[in-house]
Amino acid sequence: MTNNPNxxxxxxxxxxxxxxxxxxxxxxxxxxxxxxxxxxLKSAYAEARVDPEFDKxxxxxxxxxxxxxxxxxxxxRLTTELGGAKIYAKREDLCHTGAHKINNTIGQILLAQRMGxxxxxAETGAGQHGVATATxxxxxxxxxxxxxxxxxIERQRLNVERMELLGAEVRPATSGSQTLKDAxxxxxxxxxxxxxxxxxxxxxxVGPHPYPMMVRDFHRVIGNETRAQLLEKEGRETPDAIVACxxxxxxxxxxxxPFINDKDVQLHxxxxxxxxxxxxxxxxxxxxxxGVLHGAMSVMLQDHSGQVEIAHSVSAGLDYPGIGPEHAHLxxxxxxxxxxxxxxxxxxxxxxxxxxxxxxxxxxxxHAVHLLPTLADQLGEDAVIVFNCSGRGDKDMxxxxxxx
Amino acid sequence: MSRLDKTFADLRxxxxxxxxxxxxNGFPNPDATLPILRAIDEAGVDFVELxxxxxxxxxxxxxxxxxxxxxxxxxxxMDDAFETAAAFREESDTPLLLMGYxxxxxxxxxxxxxxxxxxxxxxxxxxxxxxxEEARFITDAAQRHDLDIVFxxxxxxxxxxxxxxxxLASGFVYAVSVTGLTGSSLSGDVxxxxxxxxxxxTDNALLVGFGIKTHEDAMELSQHTDGFIVGSALxxxxxxxxxxxxxxxxxxxxSVRSFARKLKYGTEAEPA
Ligand SMILES: Cc1ncc(COP(=O)(O)O)c(C=O)c1O
Numbered sequence: 114m115t116n117n118p119n120x121x122x123x124x125x126x127x128x129x130x131x132x133x134x135x136x137x138x139x140x141x142x143x144x145x146x147x148x149x150x151x152x153x154l155k156s157a158y159a160e161a162r163v164d165p166e167f168d169k170x171x172x173x174x175x176x177x178x179x180x181x182x183x184x185x186x187x188x189x190r191l192t193t194e195l196g197g198a199k200i201y202a203k204r205e206d207l208c209h210t211g212a213h214k215i216n217n218t219i220g221q222i223l224l225a226q227r228m229g230x231x232x233x234x235a236e237t238g239a240g241q242h243g244v245a246t247a248t249x250x251x252x253x254x255x256x257x258x259x260x261x262x263x264x265x266i267e268r269q270r271l272n273v274e275r276m277e278l279l280g281a282e283v284r285p286a287t288s289g290s291q292t293l294k295d296a297x298x299x300x301x302x303x304x305x306x307x308x309x310x311x312x313x314x315x316x317x318x319v320g321p322h323p324y325p326m327m328v329r330d331f332h333r334v335i336g337n338e339t340r341a342q343l344l345e346k347e348g349r350e351t352p353d354a355i356v357a358c359x360x361x362x363x364x365x366x367x368x369x370x371p372f373i374n375d376k377d378v379q380l381h382x383x384x385x386x387x388x389x390x391x392x393x394x395x396x397x398x399x400x401x402x403x404g405v406l407h408g409a410m411s412v413m414l415q416d417h418s419g420q421v422e423i424a425h426s427v428s429a430g431l432d433y434p435g436i437g438p439e440h441a442h443l444x445x446x447x448x449x450x451x452x453x454x455x456x457x458x459x460x461x462x463x464x465x466x467x468x469x470x471x472x473x474x475x476x477x478x479x480h481a482v483h484l485l486p487t488l489a490d491q492l493g494e495d496a497v498i499v500f501n502c503s504g505r506g507d508k509d510m511x512x513x514x515x516x517x
Numbered sequence: 518m519s520r521l522d523k524t525f526a527d528l529r530x531x532x533x534x535x536x537x538x539x540x541x542n543g544f545p546n547p548d549a550t551l552p553i554l555r556a557i558d559e560a561g562v563d564f565v566e567l568x569x570x571x572x573x574x575x576x577x578x579x580x581x582x583x584x585x586x587x588x589x590x591x592x593x594x595m596d597d598a599f600e601t602a603a604a605f606r607e608e609s610d611t612p613l614l615l616m617g618y619x620x621x622x623x624x625x626x627x628x629x630x631x632x633x634x635x636x637x638x639x640x641x642x643x644x645x646x647x648x649x650e651e652a653r654f655i656t657d658a659a660q661r662h663d664l665d666i667v668f669x670x671x672x673x674x675x676x677x678x679x680x681x682x683x684x685l686a687s688g689f690v691y692a693v694s695v696t697g698l699t700g701s702s703l704s705g706d707v708x709x710x711x712x713x714x715x716x717x718x719t720d721n722a723l724l725v726g727f728g729i730k731t732h733e734d735a736m737e738l739s740q741h742t743d744g745f746i747v748g749s750a751l752x753x754x755x756x757x758x759x760x761x762x763x764x765x766x767x768x769x770x771x772s773v774r775s776f777a778r779k780l781k782y783g784t785e786a787e788p789a
Binding site: 132140141142143144145146148149150288289294298301302305306307308309402403404405406407408415417418419420421 | 571572573575576578582586589594595618619620621622623624625645646647648650651668669670671672673674675678693696697698701
């Protein structure tokens with residue numbers, strides 16, 4: 114086992130293949146206009162990822178601008194309260210802008226700059242990815258347009274204000290569900306119309322190849338740090354379980370990826386069950402079927418005739434009918450377990466973490482918190498659990514207050 | 518020789534440009550689609566592109582997006598597209614293609630989709646979100662059921678890639694005129710691009726589409742091609758007609774006929 118936390122142990126697990134497929138999932142189902150654009154991105158990224166200069170720029174920014182490494186905080190009161198395994202929180206909520214999303218936007222903006230792109234577009238659900246994109250655009254002086262569903266603009270007004278203050282233009286997506294799915298459609302339409310000067314910063318491990326792989330690579334710093342920090346704190350590199358919430362799946366893949374070959378590490382994902390699996394929800398893996406959404410084959414919520422269904426979650430960041438192709442693959446390989454968590458359970462999760470640890474988590478993160486009591490109990494006192502505290506709850510205070 | 522190949526060969530012999538018209542199945546309402554297809558057939562359309570509505574049509578501008586939403590709000594399904602196609606085929610020999618996004622086809626099952634399409638008298642399929650690299654799931658089934666598979670090229674497609682697409686495509690190669698969505702305005706040096714494409718596409722007919730609104734647009738763009746395709750302009754025309762409560766269906770269909778004639782011949786009069 115390597116002691117260098119920057120080298121992921123990928124000897125055995127090596128998805129995706131050269132064509133961007135994770136088993137039967139992934140690929141690039143895009144209009145022809147975007148195909149040459151993706152080819153250009155693929156080769157630019159292939160060069161950048163082995164360029165020490167690029168790596169240095171990325172690492173320097175993570176350290177000096179994002180505030181990495183983020184702490185791995187031992188949750189002593191939560192551990193006592195639950196009476197089972199020792200629980201650690203990987204503190205992505207302490208990243209600049211308040212969530213893990215910034216790791217990825219830093220990587221992609223460097224790539225955009227390297228490719229000479231002058232205009233940045235993004236989609237956002239909770240607004241965290243939009244804020245992270247607007248932030249790096251301000252930092253690098255690039256034009257920024259963020260597509261956001263008009264319902265999410267209502268739910269996440271604070272983040273809209275932040276994006277505008279940062280100099281971004283927020284464009285409402287008014288079709289369909291008026292949430293992340295439609296914001297993504299609008300961003301892709303913009304990209305189809307401006308393929309040459311525009312770089313599309315995708316906010317999760319979704320979309321056509323090479324995005325799921327590239328976004329994963331930019332987030333795997335979370336897992337790499339976790340390995341090194343665990344070794345320091347517990348004298349072991351691997352925990353017994355890693356828990357994360359899954360919308361598109363970027364924070365989960367980021368913390369899991371360096372552990373995929375450690376077969377004794379359980380990987381648990383929490384997806385949004387909204388009002389319950391028989392009501393309105395966003396539980397893609399629990400209730401979805403294989404299909405193509407936003408340029409990749411994965412698993413998605415759809416009706417009997419293949420029309421995309423509208424997802425629901427109290428948390429705007431999980432309110433998406435699709436999921437990254439790598440998650441569908443990990444599920445099929447039985448390498449990760451995914452659990453539906455309802456809105457109500459997530460709201461309890463917010464209170465649990467707030468009142469035991471003084472950490473108000475994002476509603477997305479709170480879905481992962483909900484899995485902790487059961488898992489801590491099952492694994493017992495000798496075990497170590499890490500959960501990815503993907504973001505802080507400031508943006509959700511209005512929603513949380515409304516439901517308390 | 519497929520019905521499409523034959524049509525393009527006949528037109529070439531006559532020195533005529535082919536006109537393809539796109540209409541979403543179930544638009545402006547499920548009862549109106551077939552009469553509109555008949556009307557454009559009478560007006561001289563050379564092939565029909567029947568759209569299978571999808572909830573998230575990524576490459577479409579507003580007119581076609583809205584037509585899709587409108588059709589879906591009537592509960593229109595894939596089977597309805599086969600029914601429309603079969604009814605059209607009973608009356609006409611004009612080639613008909615199905616156009617749609619990959620997901621509903623996957624859900625239906627590629628093999629079953631091709632079988633039903635073929636039984637309904639469909640000649641080919643266009644799936645704009647399936648580049649040739651991802652097309653394996655349908656190409657074998659399409660071949661087994663004698664369906665042509667049309668692929669698209671765009672202004673930023675390289676020479677080498679255009680040649681590769683030409684080898685894989687059948688029926689025709691669809692040259693998207695603009696870097697943009699359906700219904701966008703024409704701009705840029707379309708002429709140089711189509712000239713380049715004309716020299717590279719040697720196995721198939723070459724048709725141009727996206728953004729064509731008038732006979733003049735059509736004639737200008739099809740200088741280097743075997744013909745042209747119009748979608749959004751017809752959809753907009755139909756939306757206006759069917760949203761005008763004072764018109765009778767006969768008046769609407771007469772207007773569709775003259776719209777199509779003007780597009781193809783530059784005049785509303787019957788062709789000589
Ligand atoms: C704090 C936080 N966690 C998680 C997510 C979900 O995204 P992903 O599944 O890609 O980590 C979001 C999305 O906006 C978020 O803001």
